[in-house]
Amino acid sequence: MIEIIWEDDQLNRRQDAEFLQKFLIGRIKERENRGLHRSYVLNLDAGWGRGKTFFILRLAKQLRYFGYVVVEVDAWKDDHADDPMLPVISAIDTEISKFVQIEGEKTNRWEGVVRKGSYIALSVAKGAGMHWLRKFIGEGADELKNLVTDINLSETAKAAAKPVEDAIESSANEFLQVFRSRRSVIEEFKSSFSLFMKDNDCFTAKLPLFIVIDELDRCRPTFSISMLERIKHIFDVDGCVFIVSTNTDQLQKSIKAVYGDSFDSESYLSRFFDRTYRFKEPIIENFVKSLVTQYGVDANRFRIPPGYTLDNYISSGLVFYGLGLRDAAQCIDIIRSFVTIWDEDLKIELSVLLPLAISGQQGKLATPLPKVPDILTEIRNKNGSHTSEWTINFYNEKSNGDSLFRSFLGFLGKAPSESLNTNYARTHQNEWIREYLINEHNYLVQRRGRQEVKVARAWYYWDRIRNIGNVT
Structure with a gap:
């Protein structure tokens, strides 16, 4: 099966995949043995034409072959969203749902994790982000009200006849204030997500959970920055490994387009990644x-x-x-x-x-x-x-x-x-x-x-x- 996965490998990337799989799983075990948080973010840095997408697709297949859950996110396809969090949650939900035991209480636990993540994204999402919100909350303001029952949205409830977009826009300031005042919800999301994956009665796959993100350097600079911020501050979940595929040089230029040419984009990027892996130059x-x-x-x-x-x-x-x-x-x-x-x-x-x-x-x-x-x-x-x-x-x-x-x-x-x-x-x-x-x-x-x-x-x-x- 592995030979079939890599049968069209012209650049000998299979060796890179085998090394990275051993390295990432080994690093997670090391952290577990030391009682540390088992999360990791790897930057896969390669220039144009070096086969990043080819590699990411086949690495995902290889990891699945060995029994791991792999969430694939094409950042370029989701670039239209105002905020990257909901596309990532959507992709995670699609994959993890396949491994959730189909029983009422256990399914409800996972749906609770998704709702918490959606709740966080709701604080900053508007405009194009409504496409993703509808995946979880539907079209009506009543569903929106049920999703965030602990927020006082009396004025929003009165606007139930309006489109959800209008309701969100009219309450944007309120959402932001609630989000700032209740930062603990992020920790609740991370904790419930991690506990769910550790519960073998609920989640039947091996850990860690791999989340691979491709084409980030092609996205709008603001979207790329937001994606990295979400990974760092929200998806820093025990048991999750992120592999982010970038052309780091191009990504640094995108960041400078936002913050100015004098901005130290190299140092800025380094704080998001635990390590960077670079392909050898191919023959x-x-x-x-x-x-x-x-x-x-x-x-x-x-x-x-x-x-x-x-x-x-x-x-x-x-x-x-x-x-x-x-x-x-x-x-x-x-x-x-x-x-x-x-x-x-x-x-x-x-x-x-x-x-x-x-x-x-x-x-x-x-x-x-x-x-x-x-x-x-x-x-x-x-x-x-x-x-x-x-x-x-x-x-x-x-x-x-x-x-x-x-x-x-x-x-x-x-x-x-x-x-x-x-x-x-x-x-x-x-x-x-x-x-x-x-x-x-x-x-x-x-x-x-x-x-x-x-x-x-x-x-x-x-x-x-x-x-x-x-x-x-």
């Missing part, structure tokens, strides 16, 4: 393969030099020119966009597209096409791995991807009859190029019904990449 070949698979880039759309697949030709070229993972991700996105707008039946020549994509990604979009080989030389001299040869074997002849691209430019941009009849060295590499030109010429003549088609093939690729560069 670029695995990273490229992961992105190609994730984006669904179809290798059949390309003409690929002999001895290579789509992903390892791309990764070999990226290593040759010395591009890192962030640059690699952007290059693959350019290639992906190029495929999207390619409306020809003819296959895309990868040996032409990749070097142009790299040049474009490196900010050289204004470079005239004939100067691109010089630009690529500069990129390689500055960043490149000079132990990488990017070798291509054309039968018994050796070449490399850079040389193949330069040779292609010698043919491209001419009218087909000119390029096909040019005297050229009869090498296997040139035959490979000529085969493409013949196929393209025949395709275009058939497609456009003309005997002479000036294609200027390389600038067609370059022009499209420049257009893609205008898409932000």
Whole structure:
């Protein structure tokens, strides 16, 4: 079963999952043995394209396989709510309800926990938060009154004919004052939640309870901050482990957008997490393969030099020119966009597209096409791995991807009859190029019904990449 969960793991994240499971469960046991509160908040920090969501989804499956309850919260999907507490309570309720013994008194105990949590959220929720309040209190003011019977809402009760939104809005100040004056309700919520989970007669699953939150860095800054505040001050429940997936650098920028550039967002964030776990940088070949698979880039759309697949030709070229993972991700996105707008039946020549994509990604979009080989030389001299040869074997002849691209430019941009009849060295590499030109010429003549088609093939690729560069 574990093998099936991780069967499409291109970045070897299974090792990270196995380590984190042992670490978190071990840390909870250590705290229990020392008589400490058994709660923990882990920040899973990884940049864009590093497979955070892939990892979180499969880690959740793995933990469930070992008998733990896992609550999954997609913070980005719940970003429309004014306050994140009710979305989290809703997700917890959905999962825990599956393990509650179906008996009146025991079910009522869990419903009491939910009501306490909803009661807290009610103090700050309004506007978009009504979507979540309705899950627990329905549409009518009578249900609202029953939920918070210990609050004097005489004026609200009189407004029962009004929508709940109007009733909440008209009493917002009263709710806030009650919330401030009765902070003990938070401790009651935490205590009743923890006691319920410890009672094996009520809750039949293993502890700790895992709550994983994904996509927090994509949310509104105020929502992200509120989520962290709720985890710290309200969901700090004995027996709960939070795993919060973030791009911490991006999240720090979001916090500065609220508090100002001079605000120490790094220190601010650190107080919410017990520890931060960072993925190792993946091997670029695995990273490229992961992105190609994730984006669904179809290798059949390309003409690929002999001895290579789509992903390892791309990764070999990226290593040759010395591009890192962030640059690699952007290059693959350019290639992906190029495929999207390619409306020809003819296959895309990868040996032409990749070097142009790299040049474009490196900010050289204004470079005239004939100067691109010089630009690529500069990129390689500055960043490149000079132990990488990017070798291509054309039968018994050796070449490399850079040389193949330069040779292609010698043919491209001419009218087909000119390029096909040019005297050229009869090498296997040139035959490979000529085969493409013949196929393209025949395709275009058939497609456009003309005997002479000036294609200027390389600038067609370059022009499209420049257009893609205008898409932000």
